[in-house]
Amino acid sequence: MDAEISLRVDGQTRRLTVDTRTTLLDALRERLGNSSPKKGCDHGQCGACTVLLDGERILSCLALAVAHEGAELTTADGLAPDGELHPVQQAFLDRDAFQCGYCTPGQICSAVGMLDEVRRGWPSHATPDLAGEPELSHDEVGERMSGNLCRCGAYANIVPAIQQAGGVRA
Amino acid sequence: MKPFAFARPGSVAEAVRDVAGDPAAVFLAGGTNLVDHLRLGVATPERVVDVRTLTSREITDTDDGGLRIGAAVTNSELAADRRVRERYAVLAQALLAGASGQLRNMATSGGNPLQRTRCAYFQDVTTPCNKRDPGSGCSAIGGYTRYSAVLGASDACIATHPSDMAVALAVLDAQVQVLGPDGERTVPFTQLHRLPGDDPSRDTVLEHGELITAIDLPQLPATARTAYRKVRDRASYAFALVSVAAVVEVSDGRVDDVRIAFGGAAHKPWRAAQAEAALRGRPATEESFRAAGDAELAAAVAQPGIDGGNAFKIPLLARTLTAVLRDLTTPEGSR
Numbered sequence: 096m097d098a099e100i101s102l103r104v105d106g107q108t109r110r111l112t113v114d115t116r117t118t119l120l121d122a123l124r125e126r127l128g129n130s131s132p133k134k135g136c137d138h139g140q141c142g143a144c145t146v147l148l149d150g151e152r153i154l155s156c157l158a159l160a161v162a163h164e165g166a167e168l169t170t171a172d173g174l175a176p177d178g179e180l181h182p183v184q185q186a187f188l189d190r191d192a193f194q195c196g197y198c199t200p201g202q203i204c205s206a207v208g209m210l211d212e213v214r215r216g217w218p219s220h221a222t223p224d225l226a227g228e229p230e231l232s233h234d235e236v237g238e239r240m241s242g243n244l245c246r247c248g249a250y251a252n253i254v255p256a257i258q259q260a261g262g263v264r265a
Numbered sequence: 266m267k268p269f270a271f272a273r274p275g276s277v278a279e280a281v282r283d284v285a286g287d288p289a290a291v292f293l294a295g296g297t298n299l300v301d302h303l304r305l306g307v308a309t310p311e312r313v314v315d316v317r318t319l320t321s322r323e324i325t326d327t328d329d330g331g332l333r334i335g336a337a338v339t340n341s342e343l344a345a346d347r348r349v350r351e352r353y354a355v356l357a358q359a360l361l362a363g364a365s366g367q368l369r370n371m372a373t374s375g376g377n378p379l380q381r382t383r384c385a386y387f388q389d390v391t392t393p394c395n396k397r398d399p400g401s402g403c404s405a406i407g408g409y410t411r412y413s414a415v416l417g418a419s420d421a422c423i424a425t426h427p428s429d430m431a432v433a434l435a436v437l438d439a440q441v442q443v444l445g446p447d448g449e450r451t452v453p454f455t456q457l458h459r460l461p462g463d464d465p466s467r468d469t470v471l472e473h474g475e476l477i478t479a480i481d482l483p484q485l486p487a488t489a490r491t492a493y494r495k496v497r498d499r500a501s502y503a504f505a506l507v508s509v510a511a512v513v514e515v516s517d518g519r520v521d522d523v524r525i526a527f528g529g530a531a532h533k534p535w536r537a538a539q540a541e542a543a544l545r546g547r548p549a550t551e552e553s554f555r556a557a558g559d560a561e562l563a564a565a566v567a568q569p570g571i572d573g574g575n576a577f578k579i580p581l582l583a584r585t586l587t588a589v590l591r592d593l594t595t596p597e598g599s600r
Contacts, residue, residue, distance in 0.1 A: 096268055096269070096270050096271070098271060114268075115268070115269055115270065115271040115313070116266045116268065116269070116303070118300070137304070138301050138304070139297060139301060139368060142365065142367060145367055148370075151341075151370045152366060152367050152370060153367050153370050153371050154297075154367045154368065154371065156300075157296055157297050157300045157301060157368075157371065158296060158300070158371070159271070159293070159296060159300060159313075161271045162271070162273075162293060162296065162315050162317065205366065205367065208366070208367075208370075209366055212341070212345075212366065215345070216345070217341065217344070217345040218344065218345065218350065218357065218361060219361055219366075220358075220361040220362050220501065222361075225350045225351075225354055225357055225358070226350055226351055237500075237501070238500075238501050239366055240366075241365055241366075241500075241501035241502040242364070242365020242366055242367045242368065242502055243365075
């Protein structure tokens with residue numbers, strides 16, 4: 096069954112007709128030609144499909160497109176609209192934070208959303224004092240990024256890259 | 266995925282009428298479990314009714330000093346709320362021990378307690394499962410049982426409830442506000458989930474078409490301290506092997522009152538009434554804590570399995586309970 100929807104993707108309004116079963120991930124990749132979010136597990140377990148939905152990181156493989164009429168989506172592609180890299184993207188280059196690169200767009204969107212959560216004072220499982228303000232320690236970054244798997248095992252460089260983008264001095 | 270019609274009615278009442286009037290209709294909120302089930306063929310609705318933008322996304326103070334959590338409040342928002350962090354630490358800790366940052370941004374307060382078991386056989390439509398396909402048999406019995414129940418299981422089903430949040434809500438004596446086709450009703454959270462018995466297809470006492478609209482947290486006594494501890498196979502982003510939620514009030518080295526619930530142990534968040542009774546009025550010592558665990562776990566039954574079974578869960582629950590109570594009854598414990 097088809098439905099007409101409108102999405103704002105990386106700053107552009109896109110209208111499309113989708114089958115009600117279409118996920119945001121498939122709408123982006125198969126219908127709108129944006130291959131930045133990746134299909135890893137397609138079950139919400141790997142994080143490769145992470146995009147920002149109205150500024151918050153979510154899994155596009157578990158979101159029905161038809162349920163997000165009018166939503167504002169930002170993919171890793173849209174973080175560098177004029178070719179100028181986002182600080183998180185630059186940090187991934189500076190710190191050699193990837194190998195094959197398949198999980199990288201999801202890692203980067205997740206890191207952008209996560210840094211904003213830290214700025215808003217949101218705690219995590221690794222926050223020592225729930226009443227206090229979180230810091231961007233190694234343990235905090237690891238815990239907060241646990242929804243993004245990297246089969247190459249680039250974690251050792253991903254954590255410092257995110258700390259760099261978050262203003263932590265090495 | 267089977268085709269389905271999609272609807273977003275104009276109001277919660279309309280959504281309830283819509284689903285109640287169609288046996289093949291389901292509610293959709295955050296979608297983190299349902300969308301996966303649509304893809305796996307575990308859920309095959311003909312109509313999906315989106316309520317995510319219809320129910321409240323506010324956390325409000327109630328007249329009796331507690332909080333009302335709107336059903337659409339996300340798990341992230343709830344865990345980050347200052348009032349929850351300061352007054353209901355057990356709930357913030359449980360939420361933050363569950364899932365990942367992305368999933369917590371999607372999952373809702375109404376949907377989280379209604380997520381379904383992650384029993385591998387329930388999610389695999391090629392295997393018999395009484396919960397998914399009543400009468401077909403239980404593949405978990407004698408199969409992979411590491412995540413199976415040790416309390417309250419039946420010959421029909423040995424699945425566990427996967428939610429961390431629900432274990433915290435069980436010790437907070439939360440009240441669930443439900444809207445159905447015949448109006449509103451309030452369900453005590455500890456009575457929301459069922460044991461499997463001979464009908465494991467039903468996880469909760471909710472009727473088809475009934476929708477959770479809010480969850481109320483009563484005020485805790487001023488001296489109460491609370492905590493949630495989860496034990497899992499990896500440090501993050503994994504379901505519980507076991508977990509313990511507790512609310513404790515101690516004075517002069519004695520346990521005045523205590524509420525305990527186990528996660529990863531049963532078909533529902535398991536309120537440990539035997540342990541609570543064994544501990545009330547007793548000295549706050551390791552000996553009492555161990556005796557409380559023994560009282561509750563006397564009825565525990567381990568499941569043998571091709572993965573070595575889950576007998577380890579019984580002592581693990583006892584030790585986790587002792588550790589949580591020790592932390593909560595020493596001066597530096599969390600609130």
